[in-house]
Amino acid sequence: MTSGESVTVPASDRKRPHRLAVMLRSQMRNIAPFLTLICLFGFFAAASPSFATLDNLGNILTQISVTGIIAVGLTFVILCAEIDLSIAAIANVTGIAVAYFTLQESYVNIANVPMPGWAAILLALALCALLGLVNAFGLTVIGIPSFIMTLAMMQIAAGISALLVRGQIAYKVPPLVTTLGSTSIGGIPWIVIVAALMLLGGHLVLTYTRFGRYVYMVGGNREAAEYSGLNVKLILGSVMVISAVCAGVGGMLGVAHFGSAQQNEFDTYLLDSIAAVVVGGTSLFGGRGGIGNTIVGLFVLGVLNNGLDHVNIDSFLKILIRGLILLAALVINVYAQRLRERTAD
Amino acid sequence: MSAGLKPILELQEITKAFGGVEALRGVDFALSPGEIHGLVGENGAGKSTLMKIIAGVHADFSGRFILDGRETRFRSVRDAHAAGIAMVHQELSVAPDLSVAENVFLGNQPTNRFGFVQWRRMAREAGEQLKRFGIDVDPMSRLGDLPIGLQQLIEIARVLFSGARIIILDEPTSALSPPEVERLFATLKRLRDEGTSIVFISHFIEDILRVSDVVTVFRNGRKVAETRAADTSKPALIEAMIGHGREALEETYTHDIMLPPPAEKPVVLNASGLSLARSLRDVSFDVRAGEVLGIYGFMGCGQLELARILFGKLKPDQGSLAIAGEQKAFRSTAGARRAGIAFVPESRRDMLFHQEPVYKNISISVLDRISSLLLKPSREREIAARQVDQLRIRPAAVELDLGMLSGGNQQKVALAKWLSYPPRLLVLCEPTRGMDVGAKDDVIHIVRDLRAKGLAVIVLSTEPETVLSLADRIIVLKRGAVVREFSNERISKDRLLEAA
Ligand SMILES: Nc1ncnc2c1ncn2[C@@H]1O[C@H](COP(=O)(O)OP(=O)(O)OP(=O)(O)O)[C@@H](O)[C@H]1O
Ligand SMILES: [Mg+2]
Numbered sequence: 017m018t019s020g021e022s023v024t025v026p027a028s029d030r031k032r033p034h035r036l037a038v039m040l041r042s043q044m045r046n047i048a049p050f051l052t053l054i055c056l057f058g059f060f061a062a063a064s065p066s067f068a069t070l071d072n073l074g075n076i077l078t079q080i081s082v083t084g085i086i087a088v089g090l091t092f093v094i095l096c097a098e099i100d101l102s103i104a105a106i107a108n109v110t111g112i113a114v115a116y117f118t119l120q121e122s123y124v125n126i127a128n129v130p131m132p133g134w135a136a137i138l139l140a141l142a143l144c145a146l147l148g149l150v151n152a153f154g155l156t157v158i159g160i161p162s163f164i165m166t167l168a169m170m171q172i173a174a175g176i177s178a179l180l181v182r183g184q185i186a187y188k189v190p191p192l193v194t195t196l197g198s199t200s201i202g203g204i205p206w207i208v209i210v211a212a213l214m215l216l217g218g219h220l221v222l223t224y225t226r227f228g229r230y231v232y233m234v235g236g237n238r239e240a241a242e243y244s245g246l247n248v249k250l251i252l253g254s255v256m257v258i259s260a261v262c263a264g265v266g267g268m269l270g271v272a273h274f275g276s277a278q279q280n281e282f283d284t285y286l287l288d289s290i291a292a293v294v295v296g297g298t299s300l301f302g303g304r305g306g307i308g309n310t311i312v313g314l315f316v317l318g319v320l321n322n323g324l325d326h327v328n329i330d331s332f333l334k335i336l337i338r339g340l341i342l343l344a345a346l347v348i349n350v351y352a353q354r355l356r357e358r359t360a361d
Numbered sequence: 362m363s364a365g366l367k368p369i370l371e372l373q374e375i376t377k378a379f380g381g382v383e384a385l386r387g388v389d390f391a392l393s394p395g396e397i398h399g400l401v402g403e404n405g406a407g408k409s410t411l412m413k414i415i416a417g418v419h420a421d422f423s424g425r426f427i428l429d430g431r432e433t434r435f436r437s438v439r440d441a442h443a444a445g446i447a448m449v450h451q452e453l454s455v456a457p458d459l460s461v462a463e464n465v466f467l468g469n470q471p472t473n474r475f476g477f478v479q480w481r482r483m484a485r486e487a488g489e490q491l492k493r494f495g496i497d498v499d500p501m502s503r504l505g506d507l508p509i510g511l512q513q514l515i516e517i518a519r520v521l522f523s524g525a526r527i528i529i530l531d532e533p534t535s536a537l538s539p540p541e542v543e544r545l546f547a548t549l550k551r552l553r554d555e556g557t558s559i560v561f562i563s564h565f566i567e568d569i570l571r572v573s574d575v576v577t578v579f580r581n582g583r584k585v586a587e588t589r590a591a592d593t594s595k596p597a598l599i600e601a602m603i604g605h606g607r608e609a610l611e612e613t614y615t616h617d618i619m620l621p622p623p624a625e626k627p628v629v630l631n632a633s634g635l636s637l638a639r640s641l642r643d644v645s646f647d648v649r650a651g652e653v654l655g656i657y658g659f660m661g662c663g664q665l666e667l668a669r670i671l672f673g674k675l676k677p678d679q680g681s682l683a684i685a686g687e688q689k690a691f692r693s694t695a696g697a698r699r700a701g702i703a704f705v706p707e708s709r710r711d712m713l714f715h716q717e718p719v720y721k722n723i724s725i726s727v728l729d730r731i732s733s734l735l736l737k738p739s740r741e742r743e744i745a746a747r748q749v750d751q752l753r754i755r756p757a758a759v760e761l762d763l764g765m766l767s768g769g770n771q772q773k774v775a776l777a778k779w780l781s782y783p784p785r786l787l788v789l790c791e792p793t794r795g796m797d798v799g800a801k802d803d804v805i806h807i808v809r810d811l812r813a814k815g816l817a818v819i820v821l822s823t824e825p826e827t828v829l830s831l832a833d834r835i836i837v838l839k840r841g842a843v844v845r846e847f848s849n850e851r852i853s854k855d856r857l858l859e860a861a
Contacts, residue, residue: 224735224736225735225736226728226729226733226734226736228736229725229728229736233714233721236714236716236717237711237713239710239711240711240712240713241725242674242694243672243694243704243706243711244694244712244725244726244778245672245695245697245698245699245703246694246695246725247694247695248693249693250695303714304716
């Protein structure tokens, strides 16, 4: 590897621990969230006998599935150093749309437009892709910062949801969505399988494709990406659409999973998805992290949410504790980042 | 002039390693009061690293650090500041969103009794300081809006007038025009005579010989020579830097050189009537295959904007571009790249991915040639290794994060990324900025090679030497307009400077 005038020190014993330390430090971003996860898991396992059981593990997996599906797309966006605040609202409107195009029971008081299942699914997917395109257009063509653009989109999507259901609740979704959202195969819920496949797909795209490389490069240094002749706007636009479509899929399956489609059903998923991505160690400044980090972040969140239900504390206190633990995880994340930067300068 | 004085700063047996890479090995360095100490050495020799140790950037090193006869250890830049040490870094480190005045006073704004910043006083004093240094600029304007050269001058001015008694300048002249360099040198000499100690790093050996009292040469992490400037010469220094037999590498261009007559090759790029706001007025030229067109001008003459128009980063208000006779209006840099244009901007920071390994930096602009959907990392590494080898990038490890390379080696990577699939037209801004003499020579050979292969090359520079050493034809820009074209005639550095 090193040739010519050798600048590599012969591996003397004096240097070796130092080198290991450097490596550990530079991997801090990935190690810290993992340690957090192990600590949390250990704590809850010790605190409650019902926590560390196979059954409960299944619960956790199911509980993080919808967040996981949404977080796949969000990971792309955050890797590009952008943000998407409209994911939960888009998930909601897509879930509502797929129900809107499905025949509901007669007591449901929604002026809906029944269609065959496949058509309903396609229309719902088209809707979320369209909303993603609008985000992309605002961000890249008009030049609105993604924070503002998607904040507006959050309202727009919520508005469309409101118009579609008008305060009512719909229950039926196409059979395919019902199957994937609320049934199991061989004891494993379909929704877990879908989430796993989407996370895997996201990982493969980010790691092994040219597009994935471009995402990292645009996030790492946008200016340099532009001077390397990349079509930065196209890449940014694509991640916004990917994010919206992942949110849409999460929304459809979520509706099937919860058994109903209504306004404001996904509100908590916005913070959860962002937290999962960031707690996992993906940098909000772009270019660092990935789906692997998101998965760890999802488990941190899942273990935390689920574990708190297993220990005996005031349920109102739980919200506060959850917040504090998330804060601690974020502090560790930022601190790990600093360590890395210090080794790099 | 300070031979007998006791050193103000003394470093003994300094060793510093980054991971496994040893940047400094047992270096001794002494700085006397009231001396200008020149520092030269190849890219990656360890100059910046040693200076960063003095300035408190790297706190983690082994060896003795003796200031005013007492052993000390800085834990941070702040400690160094408190001890009266200030540094201008190789990479511009200003705050572009703050005003000029705030930048001048960065970190020690004048405040009143209640801790409020005294804006008027700050603006007035900043303005006065800058004027003393020959910079006439509104102290309240946003720094990022000024041309790079001016930003660099302001950063230098800030450090020079910070009252520090040890001042370190790491390649401060790379973006300055000749008159600005003269002014800087005059100021340095004045400060020296007032008792300030100055370390001056540069790859321009003549400059080093002209201003320094003492010159130290670094090579591969070691100090290999220290002499009084009066007792050495340019060839001797170059030999100490890079070894015997290559002393004649750098020409001075004080004598005339003959530009060749224009070749009868097809026109690759035709620019006509390019205008852009206040930067460019009606600029027209063309470049032929197998020709190197030099575009020379002082800082702020519109070069940077012109280059960005060629690469589709800026849209001209008026005028048009034609590639091989075909009209083009680039909507993005991607369009320009597809049309066969490659671009190396003058600033490394804009061009490279510091957190990514070298091979990804090199492969980024050719990824779509080597992979349609899936990446081929082994092929990327192979291409990168070839370029690293060809350009002699050190350390020659394609897996290393780019940020770990020295400044000059990073510059080479910026060039390397375009060479694996040579484009039709190569636009180079300051291609040799920050490179050592050996590397400059390498670049000259590479460009000549490309020219021989029929590429069209445009070299834009504020250094007359760069343009003279590369170009077959030269146009001179002044305040956004073409004022002179040199072709098929005799030319020298003086005549070029005169035209600008
Ligand atoms: N932050 C870092 N991490 C790892 N290696 C580094 C780091 N900074 C410098 N190095 C290595 O230390 C060596 C010396 O680098 P340094 O920047 O001091 O060179 P230099 O003499 O200033 O060169 P140049 O003329 O190119 O600026 C190089 O091999 C470089 O790769
Ligand atoms: Mg340097």
